[in-house]
Amino acid sequence: MKLLRGTSDEFLCRAFPTTLTGATRDWYSQLKPNSVDNFEDFGDDLARHFMSSRRPRKTAVSLMTLRQGDNESLKVFVGQFNREALQVPNLDPSAATNALLTGAQSSDFRRSVALRNLHSLADLMAGAEEYISVEETLAALDSSRRRTSEEKNPMKQRRDDKA
Incomplete structure (x- = not known):
């Protein structure tokens, strides 16, 4: 116009x-x-x-209502958080950092953030990506070990199936 x-x-x-x-x-x-x-x-x-x-405008306060679900991975939660955060005009980085840490359910993740002294939003996001990467690697290793164990001991698998 x-x-x-x-x-x-x-x-x-x-x-x-x-x-x-x-x-x-x-x-x-x-x-x-x-x-x-x-x-x-x-x-x-x-x-x-x-x-x-009209859709209500997103605010930093609306980010504080986001919570990681019981069966929701940190990766999914951080993705949802980022999508919501992008809709908040002039978002204060410290408010976003606080909202993300408050909403994340994993105390291990929060502990890793505290131990690494991550304060800026950029550092926090980088730390979250690293934590997610480690989480996914460990899950893949566990899955691989389980498959290898089942292949070596098929009788145990059958007994577990009967139980």
Whole structure:
């Protein structure tokens, strides 16, 4: 709309409908002819009509409500946290750091952050990536050991299946 600054209300009111789609276009098409006096009032009417469908703005406080689920990996939680954090305008890094540490369920992760003295958000994210990488490597090793153990001792597997 910056390109149209200084343009007459009449032109704006005639050009604007070409930008509308879906429900907004339906609403506009039901306006009575000549019911729009100026573009400012038209904009206010439009905003009032669609106010309830507006998404609330994300804030640092909304990040504080995020919690890692019982069966949710740290990787999934950090990914969700990052997606939400990107929607918060002018996010204070210390608030984000606090929210991430508060929401993370793993006390081992929080302990590793404290031991490594990670305070900045960038350091915390790098630390989270390292922790996740170690977690995934250990899980893969455990899985590999279990498979190897089952291959060496098939009778134990059968007994476990019967139990």
